[in-house]
Amino acid sequence: MENKIKWGIISTGHISNKFANALKMLPNAELLAVASRTKGKASEFAKKYDIPRAYASYAELANDPDIDVVYIGTPHTFHLENSAMCMRKGKAVLCEKALTINAEEAKEMVRIAREENVFLMEAMIPRHIPLLKKVLKWIKEGRIGEVRMLKASRCAHGIFPKGARQLNPELGGGSLLDVGVYVISFASMIFNKPPVEVAGLSHIGDLGSDEQGVAILKYDQGEIADLSFALRTNAVDEAYILGTEGYIKIDDLFAVPTKITLVINQKEVDIIEEPIIGNALNYEAEEVMRCLKEGLKESPFMPLDESIQIMEIMDQIRKPWGLKYSNDKKQNN
Numbered sequence: 001m002e003n004k005i006k007w008g009i010i011s012t013g014h015i016s017n018k019f020a021n022a023l024k025m026l027p028n029a030e031l032l033a034v035a036s037r038t039k040g041k042a043s044e045f046a047k048k049y050d051i052p053r054a055y056a057s058y059a060e061l062a063n064d065p066d067i068d069v070v071y072i073g074t075p076h077t078f079h080l081e082n083s084a085m086c087m088r089k090g091k092a093v094l095c096e097k098a099l100t101i102n103a104e105e106a107k108e109m110v111r112i113a114r115e116e117n118v119f120l121m122e123a124m125i126p127r128h129i130p131l132l133k134k135v136l137k138w139i140k141e142g143r144i145g146e147v148r149m150l151k152a153s154r155c156a157h158g159i160f161p162k163g164a165r166q167l168n169p170e171l172g173g174g175s176l177l178d179v180g181v182y183v184i185s186f187a188s189m190i191f192n193k194p195p196v197e198v199a200g201l202s203h204i205g206d207l208g209s210d211e212q213g214v215a216i217l218k219y220d221q222g223e224i225a226d227l228s229f230a231l232r233t234n235a236v237d238e239a240y241i242l243g244t245e246g247y248i249k250i251d252d253l254f255a256v257p258t259k260i261t262l263v264i265n266q267k268e269v270d271i272i273e274e275p276i277i278g279n280a281l282n283y284e285a286e287e288v289m290r291c292l293k294e295g296l297k298e299s300p301f302m303p304l305d306e307s308i309q310i311m312e313i314m315d316q317i318r319k320p321w322g323l324k325y326s327n328d329k330k331q332n333n
């Protein structure tokens with residue numbers, strides 16, 4: 001019991017429920033507290049997951065001296081405020097994607113983590129899926145030659161009522177921040193460097209947010225990433241990494257990738273199928289606990305400077321769209 005990492009969860013929405021389930025399957029994690037803006041929701045969530053402490057404000061959880069690490073599952077516009085409050089109290093933080101709404105906020109969040117000397121990580125599940133680490137191994141081994149292009153899409157096809165977080169620009173909604181971040185982060189993981197050119201198109205829907213968009217990123221050796229993202233559009237959730245000698249296909253990349261295929265000269269030469277254990281959020285929770293046990297202040301699989309770089313790319317993509325979020329301040333004006 002003494003060696004368990006003690007977690008607190010801020011907010012009781014969709015993803016916080018999934019994260020609570022993920023923690024419950026990890027023997028070295030103790031889910032000690034949950035906080036909501038309302039006491040009723042905190043108590044209900046605590047009862048559902050057998051959590052000993054339920055707080056009626058996020059600040060009370062941040063002030064709980066027994067908590068080691070806080071998971072932030074609030075809308076994008078609150079990530080900086082909520083994470084900063086916890087880090088200022090000496091807590092480690094795992095903050096949902098997108099880390100913030102713009103690069104300026106991301107830099108501020110990372111600055112605070114470093115000032116307080118606490119662990120911080122953006123919750124980006126694909127970085128921690130074992131099967132995707134095998135993709136990186138294939139690339140490193142030169143199995144597809146030189147990587148020249150990448151194609152990935154992350155399209156949800158939800159029906160969101162007016163005001164729902166996903167399409168509400170006041171809460172940092174829209175396809176770029178909500179799902180575009182996955183494909184941009186994926187391109188960043190594969191090419192492992194910032195792009196030199198960025199272009200994008202979007203459709204701004206009736207609710208004032210980007211319902212769907214595409215982005216093309218070009219890198220210094222001419223490599224290109226072709227990315228699409230949407231919130232109301234059906235799509236095949238797969239990705240291709242294209243090289244001079246062959247390509248890698250990843251099925252269900254952003255849902256739960258369970259199959260990767262290596263294709264050389266149009267022939268499938270290697271296939272790995274591997275089931276996901278749990279609901280996949282357990283992989284990122286395990287990585288946080290590994291880092292805490294080893295005294296790391298950031299994860300090598302989702303470095304903080306890379307999270308900032310990803311926010312910078314998203315700022316660049318949306319600048320020509322005239323798309324602004326409620327707490328955009330100096331930049332993108």
Ligand SMILES: NC(=O)c1ccc[n+]([C@@H]2O[C@H](COP(=O)([O-])OP(=O)(O)OC[C@H]3O[C@@H](n4cnc5c(N)ncnc54)[C@H](OP(=O)(O)O)[C@@H]3O)[C@@H](O)[C@H]2O)c1
Binds near residue numbers: 035076097125177
């Ligand atoms: N990793 C993934 O697979 C994944 C999937 C979905 C979402 N996400 C990310 O998780 C975060 C939350 O998404 P979600 O789908 O869980 O959202 P959600 O269901 O709307 O839940 C968000 C929660 O944030 C709290 N909150 C604080 N201020 C709020 C405000 N002004 N309006 C609405 N809610 C507010 C609420 O909890 P209380 O009322 O209890 O305070 C609410 O339940 C986002 O960053 C999103 O991108 C990640």
